[in-house]
Amino acid sequence: MSSIHAFSLDDRRVDAGHGAALAVRAPSLDAIGMTKRFGDFTALDHVSLTLHPGTVHALLGENGAGKSTLVKCIMGFYHADAGELRLDGKPLRIANPRDAQHAGIGMVYQHFTLVPSMTILENLTMGLGFRPGRIDWRAERAKLEAFLTTMPFRVPIDSPVSGLSAGEKQKAEILKQLYLKARLIILDEPTSVLTPQEADEMLGLIRSMAIGGQLTVLIITHKFREVLAFADEVTVLRRGRHVGGGRVADLSVADMARMMVGEQASREHAGREEREPGPVMLALREVTALDDAGAPALRGVDLEVRRGEIVGVAGVSGNGQTALVEVLGAQRRHEGTVLVGGDAFGGTREEIRRHNFALLPEEPLRNACVGRMSVGENMAFRHFDRPPIGSGVWVKRGALRRRARELVERYNVRTTGVDAPIMTLSGGNVQRAVLARELSGEVDVLVCANPVFGLDFSAVADIHGQIVAARNRGAAVLLVSEDLDELLELADRILVMSAGRIVYEAARATADRQSIGLHMAGHA
Amino acid sequence: MGVEALGWWGVPLAVGAGAIRVSTPFLFVSLGEVVTETAGRINLGLEGTLVMGAMSGYAISYYSGSPWLGVLAAGFVGSLLGALHAGICSLPRVNDIAVGIALLLFGTGLAFFLGTPFVAPQAPNLPSIPLGFWSHVPQLQAALKVNALFFIGVAMAPILAWVLRNTGIGLMIRMVGDNAEAARAMGYSPLQVRLWATTFGGFMAGVGGSFLSLYYPGSWSEGLSSGQGIIAVALVIFARWRPMYCLWASLLFGGAGALGPALQSVGVSQGYYLFNAAPYVLTLVIMIVACSPDRTLAGAPGELSITK
Helix, strand or coil, rough: CCCHHHCCCCCCCCCCCCHHHHHCCCCCCCEEEEEEEEECEEEEEEEEEEEEECCCCECCCCCCCCCCHHHEEECCCCCEEEEEECCCCCCCCCHHHHHHHHHCCEEECCCCCCCCCHHHHHHHHHCCCCCCECHHHHHHHHHHHHHHCCCCCCCCCCCCCHHCCCHHHHHHHHHHHHCCCCCCEEEEEECCCCCHHHHHHHHHHHCCCCCCCEEEEEEEEECCHHHHCCCCEEEECCCCCEEECCCCCCCCCHHHHHHCCCCCCCCCCCCCCCCCCCCCCEEEEEEECCCCCCCEEEEEEEEEEECEEEEEEECCCCCCHHHHHHCCCCCCEEEEEEEECCCCCCCHHHHHCCCEEEEEECCCCHCCCCCCCCCCHHCCCCCCCCCCCECCEEEEHHHHHHHHHCCCCCCCCCCCCCEHHHHHCCHHHHHHHHHHHHCCCCCCCEEEECCCCCCCHHHHHHHHHHHHHEEEEECEEEEECHHHHHHHHHCEEEEEEECCEEEEEEEECCCCCCHHHHHCCCCC | CCCCHHHHHHHHHHHHHHHHHHHHHHHHHHHHHHHHHCCCCCCCCCCHHHHHHHHHHHHHHHHHCCCCCCHHHHHHHHHHHHHHHHHHHHHHCCCHHHHHHHHHHHHHHHHHHHHHCCCCCCCCCCCCCECCCCCCCCHHHHHHHHHHHHHHHHHHHHHHHHHHHHEEEHHHHHHHHHHHHEEEEEEEEHHHHHHHHHHHHHHHHHHHHHHHCCCCCCCCCCCCCHHHHHHHHHHCCCCCCCCHHHHHHHHHHHHHHHHHHHHHCCCCCHHHHHCCHHHHHHHHHHHHHCCCCCCCCCCCCCCCCCCC
């Protein structure tokens, strides 16, 4: 059996001189000719990248452009097939994440890596390295407190991480890396769970530490706004290749967008027709629900969606949006009334069919598909027991596959065939397949949650187009999204959800980022 | 007999004494399983481990003449079975529950096969500590004869609770059990930690088994265990993965298990089998009370396959 990481004794104990340690200069990093292949697929093709000391460097690219592959090669999760790394000009060998940590390279992941049931104090102490015996909590606490006084932001260190807000968790992740003496920090989409204000604050602090010469930062993002405001330099990847970059000051958004998506047309604005909203199709009255831990997730939600309008629900993740969509999908018990087309709605097949109710939940592969069943079968979930596919107790495979082929064609679902298990499709194509199922018939009410999360440009344009088209045809659309830009682009009205309540409403014409952000944070 | 002397007071006394006697295997198995489950694995094979421990402990005690050597042997055999479970579960795409059921059948079957020669002979039993020496009531004296293993188990509960809170090993176990990805990112190896945690769980279950064959009931037979290993796994969930709660829960289940014999001793023979079923009914009732359609279990380790 291989040696046990956890028991190695060469841990870098962090001792009292933390303040002094921070004075260590930020390093430079060169990645030269990095190549990584998975079988026949070249995920990274001779990509080079230079991080200058004390700068913030943005890594831009669409999903699947190779950003995370590059970063995982630097962090030691993957071993590059070719290429070399140099830290401060000296060759660097990294075999695993532990080596990266020893070299002072830390990464803040998109999903949090703190242990939820443990406190920040426990988490950070464990990060320092393994000591099997008794932990002197008093000494550890004193050490952490001393470290925190040198930091620009604070977090509560004695409550379990599961009780912290997303912003606090994100800060804690960054503090953890600094506490572990990382001098080069890689941030993977760090602002996706933060309010705009929190994001600005956090990036501003990181940038000030970089300018102060304490840190070198590589930030993975797809938000141009953040690149422009906080990055010194940028590298753009497309399909595993380095396609451009340079000083941010020398580039415009249009330049960067062109590099990112290549020559293909940039994101078109979905063609919305001006129309007056019709009668109320979906209404929630005083809806309350509990989350999995038994804590209130919805604390009395009232909202109305009319025919021919898109109502956007903004909010930082974890403020009840998931529970809201689950209630509408009949996946969560609730108090209060849900009315669809004026009738009480309990999510039975009968009601769904009668009211032409369509639902696109977040993570559709998990929430709206059966992964091992075929694309065709998944597309038939709403209609398999109805003619022409269903006949008595039988399902006509021929009709099922014919209809699936039609939808695959019409909705651009890229699949090896309608008989392929749906789990073999990429995220964007699963999303398209579910949308095809939900939107192919008459639609009076459509509920979508984060419909384009993690998708590339062409898929985003496609799906947004479908949603707006449904609205133009007269559907009432409830669009729950964590992406404020998406809501500002699509919604006729924007509601802000905070701590399980709707706390703010703005019409399309008057909606502004600033006040929406303040309400998302619960500060207004 | 003294039943007349004590009358109905004999029932709570017998239940109390029974609680201490019957609870010991529950206590050992559940404390071991708390560590295993805190590390993010569930080992349903502990019933088999328990029976193997009972058989091997009895056999070694018989051959060596030392019951304590038997206890150690039972623990060792239990560790092997625990390590086997962990080893199989370390392979990709292996489900720990399925492996557990397989090892349950394997453990009991192997114990019956190897244990046949030990059904008849009498092996030296573990001594007990007569804590009732000050009393003249024979029932009280009998009730207060407590086996040393019980005290070891009672001491283990707070020790384990302390270790899980205040030592590096304890935090590491909680870490891999709650978020394996985070543990890996910090350089801890979940598979290794789970290997040790499951091995420890097996050791404790083996020792718990030796108590059955070497003290109460005190001989080896195929009907020795009546599902204690499985009940103890349920008990861990009831105890919310806390060692101290395991202690109280074990005493509760022990008391329930002693109800039938206690009632019989005062002459209530009607519904004897019904009272004997008390622990199983209690298991069901507790599972129903503890569940909820609205919430996940508080305190459940995040990596556990049954609560994930």
